[in-house]
Amino acid sequence: MSRINCIGILTSGGDSPGMNAAIRAVTRSAICKGFRVKGIYRGYDGLINDEIQEFHSESVSNIISRGGTILKSARSKEFTTPEGRKKAYEVMKKEEIDALVVIGGNGSLTGAMLFAKEFDVPCIGLPGTIDNDLNGTDLTIGYDTTMNTIVECVDKIRDTANSHERIFFVEVMGRDAGFLAQNSAIASGAEAAIIPEDSTDADQLEHFIGRGIRKSKNSSIVIVSESPKCGALFYADRVKKEYPQYDVRVSILGHLQRGGSPSARDRIIASRMGAGAIDAILDGQRNVMIGIKNDQIVYVPFTDAIRPDKPLNLNLIKVLDELSI
Numbered sequence: 001m002s003r004i005n006c007i008g009i010l011t012s013g014g015d016s017p018g019m020n021a022a023i024r025a026v027t028r029s030a031i032c033k034g035f036r037v038k039g040i041y042r043g044y045d046g047l048i049n050d051e052i053q054e055f056h057s058e059s060v061s062n063i064i065s066r067g068g069t070i071l072k073s074a075r076s077k078e079f080t081t082p083e084g085r086k087k088a089y090e091v092m093k094k095e096e097i098d099a100l101v102v103i104g105g106n107g108s109l110t111g112a113m114l115f116a117k118e119f120d121v122p123c124i125g126l127p128g129t130i131d132n133d134l135n136g137t138d139l140t141i142g143y144d145t146t147m148n149t150i151v152e153c154v155d156k157i158r159d160t161a162n163s164h165e166r167i168f169f170v171e172v173m174g175r176d177a178g179f180l181a182q183n184s185a186i187a188s189g190a191e192a193a194i195i196p197e198d199s200t201d202a203d204q205l206e207h208f209i210g211r212g213i214r215k216s217k218n219s220s221i222v223i224v225s226e227s228p229k230c231g232a233l234f235y236a237d238r239v240k241k242e243y244p245q246y247d248v249r250v251s252i253l254g255h256l257q258r259g260g261s262p263s264a265r266d267r268i269i270a271s272r273m274g275a276g277a278i279d280a281i282l283d284g285q286r287n288v289m290i291g292i293k294n295d296q297i298v299y300v301p302f303t304d305a306i307r308p309d310k311p312l313n314l315n316l317i318k319v320l321d322e323l324s325i
């Protein structure tokens, strides 16, 4: 393998709180260890279009507390094509970037994996997604902050739900994974969570409603994982039709879940993973995602990281069930 002098860093896909802390960690750790660093703007599109700047230690000053990503992000269509990836490789050569650190979710790491295979470029991934759906790591960067944001919102919704004795269906993000919905339901004391990993379907609605509305409770909150076919609106409509005696409302939290200053936990894991990415490059690792398992940094091959079946601890469903009586 030829010597690595310069490391390029980019953020890609949906942004997540803590991406800036990760950019800072990668940059500073790389500089500490004698590498040059280049910041690539707008994800893979910026690599293809050569939107690249040399980064110094001061380039990442005062960003650890900021949400979003100073490098901007994009879901690049062009990079999904072999032609797009070839252009990206040519720009990398021109810019003398020898290795890439990609901070992003499933789609972004899939792109890195293909790129690494086709052009023999060392790529290291950092799990940057609020969805927590990457395999091989206990946490992804942004998940903790988003969970806290959801809980703060649900606490507020509960006030008005109580006052008006209403059932609220609160829809949260997570794409195809229920980590955000399940855990935020536990943390906010919701009556139920409807998540893709559970066999729950609309026919169990009566069970949810029955659990929430009883003598001791005058309101009820059900957290629903986003889904194009049966999100919160779907369930609310069904309840309105089948249980007209209840006053039902829907709250779709939307993109506010992705913003905000990262929690201490996200800043710490982003810093550890960012430094871990540079250690991985020094160790001769390539085409792995940096994860944290049982508080230890681990290297997860891209093929494992992107598998769409990260297990959700099904015991959480039981806990929520028991605590919401």
Ligand code: F6P
Pocket: 014, 105, 129, 130, 131, 173, 174, 175, 226, 258
């Ligand atoms: O993957 C992160 C995520 O926020 C998902 O939870 C959500 O489904 C999606 O991105 C929304 O994407 P966009 O910002 O492109 O609408």
